[in-house]
Amino acid sequence: MTFANVGTLDAVPGRRDELVAILARRSPELEQAGCLLYEVGVSEDSPDTVFVAELWTSAAAHEASLGLESVQASIQEARPLLSGRMGGFSFDVVGSPLRD
């Protein structure tokens, strides 16, 4: 069942765009791990926040991806840029008005 994970990561003031660069860096292994969509964004309403919206082939695929060497390296690289404030939610996709 397609699994969605959406979240916010707050950066240390002034370092949001460095965090965006890490999260949006081309990573073909995510696709191999079952990532169907991974959008990274920002909002002028919240200048230190990075937003992500992800779709995965399953919750297990998402969970397993966190163990990938490249993902662990990115987490280590991002750590000093994070304020510690995070939010978001995850869910199981059950339908879409765009398809039958």
Place this chain on the structure above:
Amino acid sequence: MTFANVGTLDAVPGRRDELVAILARRSPELEQAGCLLYEVGVSEDSPDTVFVAELWTSAAAHEASLGLESVQASIQEARPLLSGRMGGFSFDVVGSPLRD
């Protein structure tokens, strides 16, 4: 610029699946209005909550879609099913690790 809107809608207890059915009902006019993705979901951790994750060609396309007759009709239909508790966030997409 691609615009993302993600959110939660809490249903009156016991009526979540009716709300899912309204939100996931096939709606080709959303695509015509610039909707690129519209995933509807649920989570066992929050049994009265419906989740949505949407991508649009622009924030303006999303805003304009709220004025469509079919969307207004769905909002009216959904209203009695809503508890009034809602959450979520929106953002401008700036990148993805899945594409260059």
